[in-house]
Amino acid sequence: MHELSIAESILEAVRKELRAHPNARPKRVGLRIGELAAIDSDSLTFCFESIVSGTDWASLTLDIKRCPPLRVCAICNSEFAVIDYNSICPDCACPNTTPSGGDELDFDYLEVETDELDRTPAA
Amino acid sequence: MSSTELLPLNSKVLSENQHIAEELRERFRVHGILCLNLISSPGSGKTALLERTLASIDPATRVAVLTGDIQTDNDAKRLARFGFPVQQITTGGTCHLDGRMIERHLAAWNLDEIDLLFIENVGNLVCPSSYDLGEASKIVLLSVTEGDDKPLKYPSIFFKSDLFVLTKIDLLPYVPFSAEAAEANARKVHPGMEIIHASSTAEHGLDAWLAWLKRRMARVQMAFQQESLVQSGN
Numbered sequence: 001m002h003e004l005s006i007a008e009s010i011l012e013a014v015r016k017e018l019r020a021h022p023n024a025r026p027k028r029v030g031l032r033i034g035e036l037a038a039i040d041s042d043s044l045t046f047c048f049e050s051i052v053s054g055t056d057w058a059s060l061t062l063d064i065k066r067c068p069p070l071r072v073c074a075i076c077n078s079e080f081a082v083i084d085y086n087s088i089c090p091d092c093a094c095p096n097t098t099p100s101g102g103d104e105l106d107f108d109y110l111e112v113e114t115d116e117l118d119r120t121p122a123a
Numbered sequence: 124m125s126s127t128e129l130l131p132l133n134s135k136v137l138s139e140n141q142h143i144a145e146e147l148r149e150r151f152r153v154h155g156i157l158c159l160n161l162i163s164s165p166g167s168g169k170t171a172l173l174e175r176t177l178a179s180i181d182p183a184t185r186v187a188v189l190t191g192d193i194q195t196d197n198d199a200k201r202l203a204r205f206g207f208p209v210q211q212i213t214t215g216g217t218c219h220l221d222g223r224m225i226e227r228h229l230a231a232w233n234l235d236e237i238d239l240l241f242i243e244n245v246g247n248l249v250c251p252s253s254y255d256l257g258e259a260s261k262i263v264l265l266s267v268t269e270g271d272d273k274p275l276k277y278p279s280i281f282f283k284s285d286l287f288v289l290t291k292i293d294l295l296p297y298v299p300f301s302a303e304a305a306e307a308n309a310r311k312v313h314p315g316m317e318i319i320h321a322s323s324t325a326e327h328g329l330d331a332w333l334a335w336l337k338r339r340m341a342r343v344q345m346a347f348q349q350e351s352l353v354q355s356g357n
Contacts, residue, residue: 002218002250009136017130027127031136036312038252038279069282085311097314103282105253107132116124 003040006105007047014060017110026060030108034067037105041066069102140254143222147229147257154234155347157340158242160256162280163264164273165246168290170198171323172264172332173241177205179329184340185236189228190243191220198243208232219250222257239340248273252280259343260285267291267298271305278312286335287318293325 014026033039041064052060068081073089074096080089082102088095135141151158161169173188180186190198191212199211210228212220225242242258244251252261263284265273268291274281281287287309289302302320309316319335321328 002253005217005219005221006136006253009139013132013134013136013138017132021130030129030132036279036282038249038277087314095314099282103279105136107134107136110130110132111127112130113125113127116126 003043004047024112024114027113028061028111030063032065032106032108034102034104036103070100071097072100073097140222144255144257156237156240157343158240158258160242160258160261162244162251164248167264167266169243175323185238187237188241191245218247219254220244221254225256248277262286264288264290267295267300271301274308274312281309281312289320292320293322
């Protein structure tokens, strides 16, 4: 439901980033979204496509990487992905673990295309 | 000829909201305010629990409430009867509150006159979990007329909340809801999660809830007083 607001925030960030690269055309936005972030990837992609369609950025796409819930062990310090809600450390069987990831909603990269002509001044 | 390149972006998608939330959190700290963000699906009893809280809390506690809804100021009217400052945030369609809405509404209040700020989010078990409002803790409510597997279906909010209040427990005899299963499911998503059973209608469990609030407020007040001492010492 809030994927539309998220899609708008993504577009706003792309606009901001492009101020430093005025001749670049944005092609793809890489995102890292945790399984615990309450974001539906399909819904976000749909909302994003809806707001860019018909604009100069209609071909801009999202590349979403889903990230599993992670926990870190208080005893042996190893980090592990939580599978089937098992929060016990797989290395030392210690139950004392704390969350270290899985709720992220982060940018990863912005892929841009730049015409060579714009890069090197014409002779 | 054209070339492509990858520009690394090391920021959060909601970095603007995050920035506002951090500013709010700092303001709450400086003013010694405990801010709690109440989240649940519509009809789980957020407003009812707040009504009971405002009716029962030590009157010396300076409470304020921001209550969010898509439409109407019904909740603000219900809560204003108790004499504490209350403001309605009407989102006009948005399914969650964001930091900017909180910031705008706080402008009407003197933060030195608030010890405990409740933010009652828009009824929705999904979207509000993505928006930090500068709160010290999120609190998730789930009523026994919903399903005991909800923590597994909506893991984000159970993962991010410090307290789970199981509401309407006076209705337990009439519904096929297992409180044990709900608790076990919540703790699968959030090991060690604190859980309180409450009924606002039957006034059950309110002592545990008020004690939880008191403990959390004491922690904030202690940090606030220590800081004041350090500052006056300088």
